[in-house]
């Protein structure tokens with residue numbers, strides 16, 4: 001839902017039922033993250049290309065979904081900021097960049113994007129509410145995507161209603177896939193270690209799942 005809000009409500013890109021008919025370069029920064037991977041899948045459904053995806057260790061999770069004939073590409077953030085900016089410029093092949101979905105919003109991500117995004121009229125959406133995003137050019141329309149908005153204003157609630165159902169159908173039909181999951185042993189007892197893994201950047205294209213019933217001391221239904 002975060003991906004849908006960012007792409008369609010904040011960046012105002014064409015929805016899946018009215019896909020793009022002209023090349024529309026889009027940066028997905030953090031394409032192997034959960035938010036980024038869902039953004040990628042919706043972008044494909046909306047025929048948005050070329051997709052310029054920034055990923056690292058898990059880029060093989062992203063690559064099979066890209067269409068090189070439409071200019072889609074992956075750039076490895078581990079090669080450093082300069083290489084990322086150059087990679088984006090090369091991928092654009094002289095085209096202007098109007099849209100960026102920054103699913104990382106830290107570690108220099110939006111600064112890299114802003115070196116390439118159109119300084120007058122370019123749009124970037126970011127995912128960390130409450131953060132000061134300094135240095136974004138004044139002419140760039142920047143927004144913060146908050147998934148919680150679909151529980152707020154009526155119009156956004158309607159948007160959420162439609163997209164939750166579309167996601168369900170996408171899962172059923174197979175064009176929308178869940179990020180891989182890993183069940184952490186020990187239920188809630190595993191939260192500390194999992195959070196430490198997240199903080200240390202060890203979670204690569206994976207979502208952690210905690211089965212509360214597996215927590216030590218929690219009684220299972222039917223048990224004494």
Ligand SMILES: NC(=O)c1ccc[n+]([C@@H]2O[C@H](COP(=O)([O-])OP(=O)(O)OC[C@H]3O[C@@H](n4cnc5c(N)ncnc54)[C@H](OP(=O)(O)O)[C@@H]3O)[C@@H](O)[C@H]2O)c1
Pocket residue numbers: 002029030031032033034035036054055056057058059077103104106107109127128129145146147148201203204205206
């Ligand atoms: N505002 C909202 O409503 C909302 C909702 C959901 C999430 N969020 C935020 O969105 C962010 C992403 O959440 P998530 O659950 O999608 O995270 P996640 O799946 O845990 O993200 C991990 C991924 O981030 C990638 N990554 C790390 N550093 C990167 C960098 N410098 N450049 C590019 N990719 C990088 C890693 O790629 P590799 O493995 O390929 O190296 C890794 O696969 C988090 O900050 C989260 O708090 C906001």
